[in-house]
Ligand SMILES: Nc1ncnc2c1ncn2[C@@H]1O[C@H](COP(=O)(O)OP(=O)(O)OP(=O)(O)O)[C@@H](O)[C@H]1O
């Protein structure tokens with residue numbers, strides 16, 4: 467693409483991104499967030515999602531993590547869309563390698579950070595799709611393009627639903643969390659790998675698990691170790707909140723049996 471054309475596209479998307487002027491929760495102006503957080507290829511990817519009618523516009527940033535930012539998009543039917551954008555420039559993907567090397571679904575891995583970022587986004591999309599198809603409560607995946615993953619927005623008006631950490635929890639939540647681990651293992655053939663109170667929404671329709679980038683295929687050599695850790699983490703959380711929990715080792719044995 468010529469420089470002239472890419473400049474034009476960029477200014478066009480910048481206009482779209484800024485078209486709904488509003489200050490974000492963190493006090494940033496949208497244009498500023500876009501200019502400072504998103505690199506040019508990412509802006510181009512968002513533009514592509516607009517021209518492909520995946521979204522109609524982008525409403526601004528919802529949350530910024532170290533390696534991804536979550537943007538609030540809106541589609542042509544006014545549905546909210548969550549855009550999880552993996553940051554290409556700042557990512558330290560070394561620590562992600564153990565979750566992707568060893569997964570037979572991604573055996574022909576090419577070297578290079580950008581490549582790995584794109585692959586990671588694709589991996590999270592595949593994991594979401596595998597879970598969604600198996601009937602596990604996850605945000606419905608929509609599409610992945612380069613480092614941008616579009617999925618159902620869980621929450622209202624650009625505010626994500628509360629995580630388990632920020633919610634009152636009861637016995638039924640514990641049961642649901644354990645069912646999710648079991649179903650992921652037995653039906654979706656995956657282990658989450660980062661299953662915790664931070665990565666589960668509590669909604670009025672029950673728990674919804676997200677952040678599936680780390681999820682691995684059962685054939686991954688460390689899948690059982692990851693499963694053990696997932697069970698331990700969630701057990702510790704519910705135990706601390708005064709919920710009666712099953713013995714994590716027995717639970718582990720029961721799941722892999
Ligand atoms: N589908 C979604 N709908 C609404 N909000 C979402 C969705 N997915 C993620 N979020 C919000 O974005 C935040 C970060 O998402 P996620 O946990 O997937 O990314 P992450 O890279 O692990 O970031 P962090 O390091 O903050 O955990 C979540 O805590 C949640 O508030």
Ligand SMILES: [Mg+2]
Pocket residue numbers: 664665677
């Ligand atoms: Mg997370």
